[in-house]
Amino acid sequence: MNRRNDPQFYGKIRIEMPNFLNPTFSLERRRYHLVIVFDNAEDVVKDADCDLFVEILRSLSNLNNTSTLVTTTVKIPAQDDQIGDFFLQELCSEDSCDLLKSVCPTLRDTEKIAAIINLCEGIPLALLLAGGEIGLLDVDEVIYLLSHYRLKVLSSECYPKEEQIEPIYKGFLDRLPEALEEKLTDLNYIPGSFNLEEAISVLGSAEDEAKDIVQTFFDRHLISQISDDRLDIHGIIRDCLKEYFKIKDIKEVRARFCKTFSAILKQIEKKTTTQEFADAVCKLNLEYQNFQKLFTDVIYCTEDTYHVFIDLAATTVAGGSIIFTTMATYDIGIQFYENCLKKAIEFKEELDEAKVLTGYGKILTNIKGDCVEAEKKFQQAMDIRKRYPNKRDYFLAFFCQSYGWNQGAQGKFVNAIKILKEAFEVEQELGMHYETLILQTMQSLAIFYNFSGHTEKGEPLQLEVLKRRLHVIGTENHPIIGSIMNNMGVLYERKEDFAKAAEYYRKGLAIKEQTNAPIKAIMISESNVARILLELNQNEEAIELVENGFKRMEDIPGLFTDTRSLLLETLGKAHIKMGNFREAAVALKRAISCRCKGAPNDNSILNLVCLYAESLLALSEYEKAAQEIQKGFRLNETLIINYPTNTNIALAYEKLLEAYFALKRREDLDRTYEAGRNEFFRLIRVYEEMNNFNKREDLLKILSSECYPKEEQIGRLCSSRNYGWNQGAQGKYVNALKILGEAFKVEQELGMHYENLILQTMQSLAIFYNFSGHIDKGEPLQLEVLKRRLHVIGTENHPIIGSLMNNMGVLYERKEDFAKAAEYYRKGLAIKEQTNAPIKAIMISAHNVARSLLQLKQNDEAIELIQNGFKRLEDFPDLFSDTRSLLWETMGTAYMSLDNFKEASLAFKKAIYLRTQTSPHDNSILGLVCLYAKSLLAMSEYTKVIREVQKGMRLSESIRKNTPTNPTIIFTYEKLMEAEFALKRRNDLEKTYEAGKDEFFRLIKVYEELKNFNKREDVLLHFQRFRARYLEMLKELNNEIPNEIDSVVLISLLGLKIVCITFLFLCMKSKEK
Structure with a gap:
C-alpha cells in the first residue's frame, strides 16, 4: 500500500512492528524535494522489462533530493544497497488481539474480541478505529455496527480523511x-466463497480469459484464498x-448465477444417495450462503431461468433435501415454494403448478410435520393432474409417492397403500429399478x-429395498441404510420379536449418528430405540435417550412437531412403567398437543389419549379421564376406515x-359396555374376513359374551383396582378387599401374570389383608408380588422395589417383629432415595422407619428423620396432606416417649x-384421637379429652364395618x-364402662367367628x-364394688367349655367309625 495514507508518515518517524515483523526495518524521511511512488508495480516486475x-x-x-517508493505484491529481483525491501504482512489473530487490547485494555471477552478482529480483517487502522469506539459505545453495539455499517463506522467524518478506511x-x-x-462487480454477485469453476461460470467470459481475470484479482489482493x-x-x-x-447487465449475471448454483445443488443432492454422502454435506455447508441467495432470486426469474427454478422445486429440493434441516433454511424454503407457485401461475403452466404443489406438500409433511396443510397442497395438485389422465410420467409417480406418504403419516394406511400402489405401477412402467423414487415408494x-x-x-418389500439400496450405495455406512435398519426394527416389533427389533433400531441409530444424518432421522431412531428398551424393562436408558433427543431439538423449536410428539409419547410410557403417573400425564398431554397441531386427524392420537387416560386413572382423576376419552372418540370412524384391525377403540x-365405574355412573357404564362390545364384534368380523382365526379366538376369549353374565363382562373390560385402593386408603378394608378380590379374579381370567395392573392389585390386597389383621393371607401375596416384580424389573434398584420393601416392613410390624420391620423399612427408604422416587413415596418410608425406631427406643434418630421429612416437604406447601399427617403422628409418638406431652399434643392435633381435611371418614382418625387424648390426660386436661374422644366416636360404626x-x-x-374418673363423673363412668364392655363382647364374637381363639383369649385378658x-x-370414688361375676366372664368360660366338649365328641365319633 501507499504509505502516504499513514498519519504518522510526515516528519521523522521510525516504524517498528514487534511480534509480527522481523527483522525491523527503519525508514527515515528527510526533507526531500521529490518522492516518486510506483504503486502496484507487480505487473512490471513480472514482465520481461523487469531488468x-x-x-x-x-x-x-542517484538523483539528489529524490526518493523512490515502490509497492508490489512480488519481490523485486535486486540485490544491492541502493534498493531495500520491506515485507508488509496482514496482522495475524494474536497480533490483532494485542493491538486491539492496546487501545481498549478493558476488553476481555474472547468471543467479542474475535468478532471485532474478523470484521476488521486484520487491518491495523480498522482495529484502531474500532477499538476507539469502544467506551463511547457498548462492545455489542460496535459489533452490530461493524456487521451492518462497516464502511460508515470506519470512515466517520470525525476522523481526518487520511485516517478513514473508505477513501483508501x-x-x-x-x-x-x-x-x-x-x-x-459481477463476481461480487456471489455472496459467499466460491471456487475457480464457479467464478468462471458467473463471469461468463471465455475460460482462459476468465482464469486470467481471477488471477489478476488474486494478485492484486482483491480476492484471497481461504x-x-x-x-x-x-x-x-x-x-x-x-x-x-x-452491475451493468444484472439480468445476465443473475441468470448465470442461478444456473451455476442450481446445477451444483442438483449434483450435491444426487451424491446424498451414494457413498459420497459425507462429501455432499461438506459441499452443502460451503455453498450454504450461495444457495440461500439462489432461493431468494426466484422473485427475479425470467423465461430464461423459469425452468431452472421449477426443476429445483419439483425434483432437486422437493421435501427430502438435506438443506432444509434448520429453522432459517426452512423459512427460506417455504418462501421459495410460495414464489415458485406465483411464477407458475404467472407463466400459466398448470402442470408446473402441480409439480411445485407436490414439492411444497412434501416439505410440509417431512420437515414441519404439518400433514393437514400438506394434504391441502396435494389435493390441489391432484385436481390439476386429473385434467391430464393420460400423462403417466415421472412427476405423476412422484406426486403419488409424496401424497401416499402424507396419508400414511396420518395413520390413513388403507388410502396410503392405494396411492402408493399407483406410484409403484407408474415407476415400473417407466422402467425404474434402482432409481431413488421407486425405492422410496417400495x-x-x-x-x-x-x-x-x-x-x-411388508417384509418381502422391506428386504428387497435393503438389497437394492446396498447395491446402489455400496456400503452400510449411509443415513439411508440407517433408516432402513430402523424400518427393519419396525417389522420385528410388529412381529413381537422385541430383542431383534432393538438390535435393528440400535444399528440404525448408530449408522445415522456416524454419518451425520438429518436431525429428524436421528430423532425417529432414538424414539424407537427408547420405546423398545421399555419393552425390555431398561427404563433408565430409555429416558436418557429421550432426554438426549430433546436436547438435540432445542435449536429448532418450530420444526418436527411429529417427532417431538413421538419423544414425548415414549417419555410418558416410561413414567407410567416407573409409576410416575403425574409426570406421565404431563408428557402425554404435550404429546397429544404436538400431534394434534401437525395432524389433528392422525389415528394414533386415540392411542395417546388411552395412555393419558391410564395415567389420569392412576391419579384418581376420573372425570378428566372420561372427558379426554370422549374427545378422542371423534377419530373412531377414520380409524376404522384406515386401520380396521386397530384395537385402540376397544x-x-x-x-x-374404569372412569365411569369409579364415578358410580351406572347408566354411562352400561352404554359404554354396549359400545365396547359392538367394537369387539366388529374386530371379530374383520379377522374372520382376513381368515385370521387365531386373532379371532383371542378376541372371543376376552369378550366371552355367551359364557358370562353382563356384570362379569363389564368386569372383564374394567379393573376396579383404583377404586379398591381408594376404599382401603380410607380404612374401609372389607369393601376394599371385596373390590380388589373381584379385580384380581378378572385379571387372572385375562391371563395376566407379570402385567403392572395385576401386580398393583396383588400388592393392594396384601397391604389391606395385613392392615386388617389377616396376615395369613397378606404375607404369601406380598412375597409373590416381590418375586414377580424382581423378575420384571431385573434389579432391586428401582422405586417400585423400594415400595415393596416398605410393605414388607408393614408385614413384619404387624407380626410384632420390630427389628425385622425396621430393617425392611430402612432398605425401602435407601432404594427410594437412590432412585429419585417421588417425594411422597420417600416420605412414607421415612415415616415408617421413624415409627419402627420408636418401637426400638431409638427416639433421637426417629425425630431427626421426621424433621428431615418436613424439610423435604417445604417446597410443596399445598400437597401431600396425608403424608404430612403421618409425620406429625410419628412426631407426637416420639414426644410421648420423651414425656414431652405438650409438644406431643400439638403434633397429634x-x-x-x-387427616380430617383429606379423608374425613378415615378410620385411623380415631387412633390419632386416642393418642391425642393420652397426651391431654398426662397434662390433666380432662374436659378436653372427653370433648375430643366424643367427637372421634362418630367413626365407631365405620370402623366396626370395615x-x-x-x-x-x-x-x-x-x-x-380415665377423664371421667378424674372429673368424678360417676354416671358417665358407668355408661362408658357398659359401652366398652359391649365392644369387648363384639370383638370376642368376631374372633370366635374367625376361629382365632388365641386372639379371643387376648381380648378376654x-x-x-x-x-x-x-x-x-x-x-377410689368410695362406692360399693358389685359382687356379681361379670356376665362376659361366664359366657366366655361357657363358650370355651362348649368348644372343648364338641371337640371331644367329634374325636369319639371318629374312633367309632
Missing part, C-alpha cells in the same frame, strides 16, 4: 481498469462494491403394510369403563386436622373412662384388665 525497471530505480536513487479503498478501486472493475480450492472477495472491498458500483409401502398388520406383505372403551378386629374403639373408651381398672375407680 529495465530495476535500472530505472537505480538511476533514480475507494481510491484503490477507482484506479482499476474499467473492464476489471466491471468483472469484479482454503485449498475456495476463494473469497475481501469483506471491505465487497462493502465498497455494493456501495459505489452497479419403502413407504413396506412401512405402511407393517404398521397396518400386514407383515406378510382399549379406549376399557379406560372409559395437627395430624388429626390434616375393620371389625380393630381395637381402637376399646382404647378410646379406656381414655374416656384385656377385658379383665379393663374391668379391674373400672373397679379401682369405683373404689
Whole structure:
C-alpha cells in the first residue's frame, strides 16, 4: 500500500512492528524535494522489462533530493544497497488481539474480541478505529455496527480523511481498469466463497480469459484464498462494491448465477444417495450462503431461468433435501415454494403448478410435520393432474409417492397403500429399478403394510429395498441404510420379536449418528430405540435417550412437531412403567398437543389419549379421564376406515369403563359396555374376513359374551383396582378387599401374570389383608408380588422395589417383629432415595422407619428423620396432606416417649386436622384421637379429652364395618373412662364402662367367628384388665364394688367349655367309625 495514507508518515518517524515483523526495518524521511511512488508495480516486475525497471530505480536513487517508493505484491529481483525491501504482512489473530487490547485494555471477552478482529480483517487502522469506539459505545453495539455499517463506522467524518478506511479503498478501486472493475462487480454477485469453476461460470467470459481475470484479482489482493480450492472477495472491498458500483447487465449475471448454483445443488443432492454422502454435506455447508441467495432470486426469474427454478422445486429440493434441516433454511424454503407457485401461475403452466404443489406438500409433511396443510397442497395438485389422465410420467409417480406418504403419516394406511400402489405401477412402467423414487415408494409401502398388520406383505418389500439400496450405495455406512435398519426394527416389533427389533433400531441409530444424518432421522431412531428398551424393562436408558433427543431439538423449536410428539409419547410410557403417573400425564398431554397441531386427524392420537387416560386413572382423576376419552372418540370412524384391525377403540372403551365405574355412573357404564362390545364384534368380523382365526379366538376369549353374565363382562373390560385402593386408603378394608378380590379374579381370567395392573392389585390386597389383621393371607401375596416384580424389573434398584420393601416392613410390624420391620423399612427408604422416587413415596418410608425406631427406643434418630421429612416437604406447601399427617403422628409418638406431652399434643392435633381435611371418614382418625387424648390426660386436661374422644366416636360404626378386629374403639373408651374418673363423673363412668364392655363382647364374637381363639383369649385378658381398672375407680370414688361375676366372664368360660366338649365328641365319633 501507499504509505502516504499513514498519519504518522510526515516528519521523522521510525516504524517498528514487534511480534509480527522481523527483522525491523527503519525508514527515515528527510526533507526531500521529490518522492516518486510506483504503486502496484507487480505487473512490471513480472514482465520481461523487469531488468529495465530495476535500472530505472537505480538511476533514480542517484538523483539528489529524490526518493523512490515502490509497492508490489512480488519481490523485486535486486540485490544491492541502493534498493531495500520491506515485507508488509496482514496482522495475524494474536497480533490483532494485542493491538486491539492496546487501545481498549478493558476488553476481555474472547468471543467479542474475535468478532471485532474478523470484521476488521486484520487491518491495523480498522482495529484502531474500532477499538476507539469502544467506551463511547457498548462492545455489542460496535459489533452490530461493524456487521451492518462497516464502511460508515470506519470512515466517520470525525476522523481526518487520511485516517478513514473508505477513501483508501475507494481510491484503490477507482484506479482499476474499467473492464476489471466491471468483472469484479459481477463476481461480487456471489455472496459467499466460491471456487475457480464457479467464478468462471458467473463471469461468463471465455475460460482462459476468465482464469486470467481471477488471477489478476488474486494478485492484486482483491480476492484471497481461504482454503485449498475456495476463494473469497475481501469483506471491505465487497462493502465498497455494493456501495459505489452497479452491475451493468444484472439480468445476465443473475441468470448465470442461478444456473451455476442450481446445477451444483442438483449434483450435491444426487451424491446424498451414494457413498459420497459425507462429501455432499461438506459441499452443502460451503455453498450454504450461495444457495440461500439462489432461493431468494426466484422473485427475479425470467423465461430464461423459469425452468431452472421449477426443476429445483419439483425434483432437486422437493421435501427430502438435506438443506432444509434448520429453522432459517426452512423459512427460506417455504418462501421459495410460495414464489415458485406465483411464477407458475404467472407463466400459466398448470402442470408446473402441480409439480411445485407436490414439492411444497412434501416439505410440509417431512420437515414441519404439518400433514393437514400438506394434504391441502396435494389435493390441489391432484385436481390439476386429473385434467391430464393420460400423462403417466415421472412427476405423476412422484406426486403419488409424496401424497401416499402424507396419508400414511396420518395413520390413513388403507388410502396410503392405494396411492402408493399407483406410484409403484407408474415407476415400473417407466422402467425404474434402482432409481431413488421407486425405492422410496417400495419403502413407504413396506412401512405402511407393517404398521397396518400386514407383515406378510411388508417384509418381502422391506428386504428387497435393503438389497437394492446396498447395491446402489455400496456400503452400510449411509443415513439411508440407517433408516432402513430402523424400518427393519419396525417389522420385528410388529412381529413381537422385541430383542431383534432393538438390535435393528440400535444399528440404525448408530449408522445415522456416524454419518451425520438429518436431525429428524436421528430423532425417529432414538424414539424407537427408547420405546423398545421399555419393552425390555431398561427404563433408565430409555429416558436418557429421550432426554438426549430433546436436547438435540432445542435449536429448532418450530420444526418436527411429529417427532417431538413421538419423544414425548415414549417419555410418558416410561413414567407410567416407573409409576410416575403425574409426570406421565404431563408428557402425554404435550404429546397429544404436538400431534394434534401437525395432524389433528392422525389415528394414533386415540392411542395417546388411552395412555393419558391410564395415567389420569392412576391419579384418581376420573372425570378428566372420561372427558379426554370422549374427545378422542371423534377419530373412531377414520380409524376404522384406515386401520380396521386397530384395537385402540376397544382399549379406549376399557379406560372409559374404569372412569365411569369409579364415578358410580351406572347408566354411562352400561352404554359404554354396549359400545365396547359392538367394537369387539366388529374386530371379530374383520379377522374372520382376513381368515385370521387365531386373532379371532383371542378376541372371543376376552369378550366371552355367551359364557358370562353382563356384570362379569363389564368386569372383564374394567379393573376396579383404583377404586379398591381408594376404599382401603380410607380404612374401609372389607369393601376394599371385596373390590380388589373381584379385580384380581378378572385379571387372572385375562391371563395376566407379570402385567403392572395385576401386580398393583396383588400388592393392594396384601397391604389391606395385613392392615386388617389377616396376615395369613397378606404375607404369601406380598412375597409373590416381590418375586414377580424382581423378575420384571431385573434389579432391586428401582422405586417400585423400594415400595415393596416398605410393605414388607408393614408385614413384619404387624407380626410384632420390630427389628425385622425396621430393617425392611430402612432398605425401602435407601432404594427410594437412590432412585429419585417421588417425594411422597420417600416420605412414607421415612415415616415408617421413624415409627419402627420408636418401637426400638431409638427416639433421637426417629425425630431427626421426621424433621428431615418436613424439610423435604417445604417446597410443596399445598400437597401431600396425608403424608404430612403421618409425620406429625410419628412426631407426637416420639414426644410421648420423651414425656414431652405438650409438644406431643400439638403434633397429634395437627395430624388429626390434616387427616380430617383429606379423608374425613378415615378410620385411623380415631387412633390419632386416642393418642391425642393420652397426651391431654398426662397434662390433666380432662374436659378436653372427653370433648375430643366424643367427637372421634362418630367413626365407631365405620370402623366396626370395615375393620371389625380393630381395637381402637376399646382404647378410646379406656381414655374416656380415665377423664371421667378424674372429673368424678360417676354416671358417665358407668355408661362408658357398659359401652366398652359391649365392644369387648363384639370383638370376642368376631374372633370366635374367625376361629382365632388365641386372639379371643387376648381380648378376654384385656377385658379383665379393663374391668379391674373400672373397679379401682369405683373404689377410689368410695362406692360399693358389685359382687356379681361379670356376665362376659361366664359366657366366655361357657363358650370355651362348649368348644372343648364338641371337640371331644367329634374325636369319639371318629374312633367309632
